[in-house]
Amino acid sequence: MTDLSDKIRTLKNVLRTEYLTSASSQPWVVGFSGGKDSTLLAHFVVEMIKSVAPDERTRPIVFLSNDTRVESPIFQSFVDQQLEMLRENLAALRLPVTVVQTQPASEESFWVKLLGKGYPAPSPNFRWCTNNLKIKPTVRFLRDQVAEHGGATLLLGIRRAESSQRAKTIARHEAAAPDSAGWLTPHTDVQGCNVFAPIKEFTTEEVWALLLQLRPPWGGSYRTLIRLYRDAHAGECPFVASQNDQASCGSSSARFGCWTCTVVRKDRALDALAEQEDGDDLERLSAFRVRIKQVSDDPDHRSPVRRNGQAGWGPFKLESRRLLLDELLSLQTDLGHSLITDEEVNLIRHQWRLDEAMDLRRELNGRTPSSLIPV
Ligand code: SF4
Structure with a gap:
């Protein structure tokens, strides 16, 4: 069994090696949902770029966050603050890092599909939302990057230990990996883009242990993130970048995600946060979520x-x-x-x-x- 310090050493090596040895001008796009896994990934990416000599920082790095326009409000406002901090503090450090937020096109938004076209409430059998709200905006952005730079690498904070489904997806991608170590795998929907999952071997306990010990290289602390998870008894609804990732969005475990999500029977994260202070508004949102489902059924x-x-x-x-x-x-x-x-x-x-x-x-x-x- 590899211990945590070995995993960290491997993570640092693989990040640095990949950054310095691959096609020099092709960007790294770091999927950032603001949840624990993508935050840990962002942490080590920023640490790595800080350790690289300025004249070797030739690959642009983009932190990419997708706002579905119906995100849980407390979590979204936390993510917005994190993005603002990343933007300001990394610019002050003169790192080649930008922060981009994508959104679904208005014609494909949750409300236009549901109330305009009359789509029923999303369900496990008809989950039309993930593709429209999450995958399409990300894929559009990645295609633009590939067109502009001739290629791109998407970094994701996915981990084998998240679920058996996730472990299978990672294993399937590794089998198709062009590099022998299985670190880079072709993106299933974007030609010219590779997916890089540097924290795939970390367990959930290790992710928490690190976030509890570390301080963000862009300032602040991880305390708010940890408190949000604790208050909501939640996992995040993660960054979804391809059709293969759909199973992880809107799953039955308590997750941050869209406040309108009817794929889950009960939004335990929203309900738990509603029990905290200022919970009235969240209770009203939670009740409207149930109302959508009732009308749909x-x-x-x-x-x-x-x-x-x-x-x-x-x-x-x-x-x-x-x-x-x-x-x-x-x-x-x-x-x-x-x-x-x-x-x-x-x-x-x-x-x-x-x-x-x-x-x-x-x-x-x-x-x-x-x-x-x-x-
Ligand atoms: S959180 Fe729920 S509503 Fe939002 S995209 Fe995922 S499955 Fe759909």
Whole structure:
């Protein structure tokens, strides 16, 4: 069994070797969810770049964070603070590091899909959200990097010990690895991009042990992160960068993630945080999450026809989409902070007009009206 100091030595070596020996101008993109694993990875990446001589720092490093636009508010505000600290303090150290935040396109946002197009609440059997909210924005960014620099490496804080599913995914990637040590594996959705998982051998206990001992090289401390996990009894909903990573998002363990997530039966992280101080707003969000699920599971709110024209549970009826949007806007007014943008509301209303026009055409043609535009 490799002890922790050996693992740290290997981690430092592999980071430095890979940074210095691979194609010199191709960027490193470090997936940063703000959770414990990606934070530990960010820690060692920054330590490494600080230890490299300035004239050898030829590869740009990008910390990439994806905001789904429906993130759990307490965790998102913590992540935003971390990103701001990274931005400011690493610039002051004159390191070749930038911080980028991606978001889903407005047309693909949670609310436009759910309330505009009438997609049902995400579920384990129809988890349309991960691809639209997480994978597509990341893949778009990576493709741009590859186009600009001729290649890129995506660093992820994934670990074998996270779950048996994760261990299998890592093993499958290693089998296809172009380098003999299995450190770099081709990204399944982005040609020209490799995935690098330098902390894959660390256990969860080791991650916590290190975060408890270390201080961030960009300033501050890891105490807030540790407290958030403790208060929420949570794991994070991790950075998801390809279709192969979907299984780790919206799993049944308590996780930070979208506050709207109906893939989990109970959002234990949100509920646990709601029990802490200032919990009223979170309770209201949690109740709305349940409301989305209730409406979605009620046949009276769903079209009886699917998009393919067959009988079955189709999308939300138009009146149900209107109802939920009204409730969401009223919740937003009550809470006094943004839950949905004006642009999304306009896109939703535009989609309703298209659906109404289609219904009318169908009725004129003597076919089943489809307030029912199935998903
Ligand atoms: S946290 Fe839930 S709602 Fe958000 S992308 Fe993951 S599965 Fe979907």
